[in-house]
Each structure stands twice: as C-alpha cells, then as structure tokens.
Amino acid sequence: MLKNSTQGYGWVTIIIHWLVALAVFSLFALGYWMVDLSYYSDWYQTAPMLHKSFGICLFALMVFRIIWRLTNPKPKGLSNHQAWEKTIAKLGHFALYAILFVLMISGYLISTADGRAISVFGWFDVPALLSGLPQQEEIAGDIHEILAWSLLVLSAGHALAALKHHFIDKDSTLSRMLKPVNSTETRKQ
Numbered sequence: 001m002l003k004n005s006t007q008g009y010g011w012v013t014i015i016i017h018w019l020v021a022l023a024v025f026s027l028f029a030l031g032y033w034m035v036d037l038s039y040y041s042d043w044y045q046t047a048p049m050l051h052k053s054f055g056i057c058l059f060a061l062m063v064f065r066i067i068w069r070l071t072n073p074k075p076k077g078l079s080n081h082q083a084w085e086k087t088i089a090k091l092g093h094f095a096l097y098a099i100l101f102v103l104m105i106s107g108y109l110i111s112t113a114d115g116r117a118i119s120v121f122g123w124f125d126v127p128a129l130l131s132g133l134p135q136q137e138e139i140a141g142d143i144h145e146i147l148a149w150s151l152l153v154l155s156a157g158h159a160l161a162a163l164k165h166h167f168i169d170k171d172s173t174l175s176r177m178l179k180p181v182n183s184t185e186t187r188k189q
Helices: 011-034 046-071 083-111 136-167
Strands: 118-120 124-126
Touching: 011 046, 011 136, 046 083, 046 118, 083 136
Parallel strands: none
Antiparallel strands: 118 124
C-alpha cells in the first residue's frame, strides 16, 4: 500500500516521515559539530558542504511531502483520542512544519549572504536569490540556531507523545507510522 487510506498511512508517507526524522537529527548533529571546526581541520569545508547539500535535499523532500499530503486521504483519528490531544497534535504538527521551513530558509540565507550559490553535492547549484541584506548572515544565523534547538525539543516531544500512545494508551498511533494498515485489518482503537 503506497498511498494513505482512511485507516492508516501508506509506505510513501511512512518513509518520508522517517527520512525527515533522520535528516533533522543528522543535520542537527552535523551542524552542532561543525561550528567548532578549525580552519586546519580536514572537515572545515566538507562538513558545511554536506550540511548545505542535505539541507537542500530535505527542503525538496518537504515540498514533496506537502504535495503528497494534499493529494492523499488523511487517516481518521483514533476514537480514544481526547479533543485536547487532537488540538495539541494539530498545533504540534503545524509547528514542526513551520519551524522546519523557516529553519531551512534561514540556512539558505546564511549560505547565500555573500551572493554565492549553494552547490548541492557538486550536481547543481541553487542560486542566491536574496543576498547583501544588512547583517543577513548574522541574523539568519541566530534564527537558524534558535530554530534548530526548538525543532529538536519539539521533535523530542513528538516522539514522547507517540511513545505515550503506544505504551500507556496502548493504541495504534505509533504503529500506523511503522507499517501500513490495510482496510481489511482491524486495529485497536
């Protein structure tokens, strides 16, 4: 089952979800590590190039994710979820998306502040469409750092909520993001 159904998520949504999670935590770790590299480190130029390249790929994946989300049915919520849980989940998902996009845009603005394009693995360049703004690199850098930490904390909360649903509520919230549910399968509400 590639597409979503009203009962659960399809493989495309599930794979995108976990790829984004992997990318977010990997990019955070790489970014955290690379800011302290010295000019003489072998990774001084390689680490930022990888960070930027994977960041651009993540941006493309997120654009695809939104298109996929808009063109696929949304699985029904579970009946055991309280109204406040549904509201917090919607706000949390909106915040994850919003923070992630602003984080990636701020990264782009840091990298293009001097007017140079971003090379993506040497395959192609993403042009600098906006550069030369007063303190562009510094302001975008501050925003990027604050949002990176915010995304990490919000993602941890997202994961803890999924674990709460799995181990305490014993519902299928987490399992629906691990494998598709066929419409013929029954799931514990």
